Amino acid sequence: MKKTAVLLDLGFVLHKLYALLGNRAATAAEIREFAERCINPTEEELFRIYCYHCTPYGEVQTHPLTKQRIDFAATPTYIGMNNLLRELSLTDNVAFRAGELSFDGWVIKKRSAEEITRTGRPLQGSDFAPDLKQKRVDMKIGLDVAWLASRQIVDRIILVTADSDFVPAMKFGRREGVQVILVTLSHRQVKHDLLVHADEVRSVAYP
Known part of the structure; x- marks a missing residue:
């Protein structure tokens, strides 16, 4: 049996599962169940499930139009996200790796900008959204791949993502002798580099 780690780009996984579950958010139990579906039980043994995601942004900011003070921790x-990540971190055989969200100001929503251009209506408070940037998720995946591969802890790594930022980690793992399996959940815009640097592209049905 091949000892196998499953690495979930959780932002991508949550987005895909939302559609697969009939437009509702996945629970921690369903995320674990999906990760187990990625394993081939005839030849692979689960070592651990790693989940990578930013903790939700919870600071107070001033809305640029209404000047209202918005406490994001009360939204x-x-x-919902804080509860999910806490429950997930307590789930058996799951390791949660937290990135960070940085607040880079406010942006006008694309749909609002199109409507304003078309109709000429004035700006409204609901037209704005916080500009949040994800940090450190790529680095933490890279560190875990380096640890798992260089110490020969696992034989295979299953990576569930469609983000080509993880290609360097995939290349490193393969150089260290670990097989890298990519699960894309039938995403239509998978970057070519991801496919090139995967030993196998695996189809996983869920639910």
Whole structure:
């Protein structure tokens, strides 16, 4: 049996599972169940599931139009994501690696900009969204791949993503003798480099 680690780009996984589950958010149990589906039980033994995602942004900022003070920690998005990540981190055989979200100001939503251009209506408070940038997720995946591969802890790494930023980690793992399997959940815009540097592209059905 091949000892296998499953690495989930959780932002991508949550987005894809949302559609697969009929437009509802996945639970921690469903995320673990999906990760187990990525394993081929006839030849692979699960070592651990690694989940990579930014903790939700919870600071207070001033809205650029309404000047209202917005406490992001009180929003349903923050509360729901915080609960999910806490539950996931307590799930058996799951290791959660937290990145960070940086607040880079406010942007006008694409749909609002198109509507304003078409109709000439004035700006509204709901036209704005926080500009949040993800940090350190790529680095943490790279560090885990380096540790798993260089110490020969696992024989295979299953990476669930469509982000080509993880190609350097894939290349390193393969150079160290680990097989890298890519699961894309039938994403239509998978970068060519991801396919090139995977030993196998695996199809996983869920639910």
